[in-house]
Amino acid sequence: MNKRHLTATLALGAVASLTLAGCASGNQTEGGSQEGGTESLGTITLGFLPSWTDGLSTAYLLEDQLTKLGYTVEMEELTEAGPLYTGLAQGDVDIYPSAWPELTHASYMEKYGDQIEDLGAYYEGAKLTIAVPEYVDIDSIEDLAGNADRFDGKIIGIEPGAGLTAQTQDSMIPAYELGDEYELVTSSTAAMLAELDTATSAEEDIVVTSWRPFWANETYGLKDLEDPKGAMGEPEALHFLGTAGLADEYPEAAELIAGIQLDDAQYASLEDMVVNEYGEGKETEAVDAWIEANPDAFDTLIAE
Numbered sequence: 001m002n003k004r005h006l007t008a009t010l011a012l013g014a015v016a017s018l019t020l021a022g023c024a025s026g027n028q029t030e031g032g033s034q035e036g037g038t039e040s041l042g043t044i045t046l047g048f049l050p051s052w053t054d055g056l057s058t059a060y061l062l063e064d065q066l067t068k069l070g071y072t073v074e075m076e077e078l079t080e081a082g083p084l085y086t087g088l089a090q091g092d093v094d095i096y097p098s099a100w101p102e103l104t105h106a107s108y109m110e111k112y113g114d115q116i117e118d119l120g121a122y123y124e125g126a127k128l129t130i131a132v133p134e135y136v137d138i139d140s141i142e143d144l145a146g147n148a149d150r151f152d153g154k155i156i157g158i159e160p161g162a163g164l165t166a167q168t169q170d171s172m173i174p175a176y177e178l179g180d181e182y183e184l185v186t187s188s189t190a191a192m193l194a195e196l197d198t199a200t201s202a203e204e205d206i207v208v209t210s211w212r213p214f215w216a217n218e219t220y221g222l223k224d225l226e227d228p229k230g231a232m233g234e235p236e237a238l239h240f241l242g243t244a245g246l247a248d249e250y251p252e253a254a255e256l257i258a259g260i261q262l263d264d265a266q267y268a269s270l271e272d273m274v275v276n277e278y279g280e281g282k283e284t285e286a287v288d289a290w291i292e293a294n295p296d297a298f299d300t301l302i303a304e
Helices: 053-069 081-090 106-115 163-175 189-201 215-219 251-258 264-278 283-293
Strands: 043-048 072-077 095-099 116-133 154-156 183-185 208-212 222-224 236-243
Touching (some): 053 116, 053 251, 053 283, 081 095, 081 106, 081 236, 106 116, 154 189, 154 208, 163 208, 189 208, 208 215, 264 283
Parallel strands (some): 043 095
Antiparallel strands (some): 116 208, 116 222, 116 236
16 A cells, blocks of 8 residues: 555444444354354454544454454444444444544543443543644744635645544634634545645645644654644543443453553554555454564453
């Protein structure tokens, strides 16, 4: 896969009510048994957004680990956070493998928190950003004021329902009084990356909504604009969330998940292997390679 492009296939989920028809993947069979005839410990559905590559990476890592533990794993792809949280609360999705519940997805947690179980944080220090390519001679969000012509009056965003979108629209733009100069353009992460790819290839000015950890920051040479007003929020942790009661129903899975903690280098290498080195359709091979290179990544890792 070209490191400059993200081409993950997206499947649209219904907003009001999810009808999930995930397909068993990895080493599972439709009969609910593992390869070799061993009875499955149960079926677990992982819900994730492929364009949000933190969740893409950890979804396939969990698929590998839960399968090795003895579960049948079904992968359910969606395109918006709202339907994913709805499915998680209703029990149609068992696990969301990379949630931002402390700040970015706080509104979803306020709505559905009683129906959701926190299975643990796997990464500390995630944050939302406003970013430009390194060649752009602007270093602070404050400097966007008066320079709208350079960016065609647009901040290129991602999905309308993303927490990053709400934080940018409702907090950052008012805090820096940019509403009269800039429009936040929303569509999808893939569309944002396409715009970014075009602009950086021609070394044109562009400003985008972004986040860390995210492979595109390094690939496109992005720099975070300073945020002296703190309008993009404080750093937060990335969590595994389960539908309420999951730990009681699947204690082995909950124990494995609670032991997953990744540092910057481990996470960066996982995402890079899944998204860039191997790419779409080869996620399983990417996870295999990552585990081979990181056999002691976390306490509960099942290497073989």
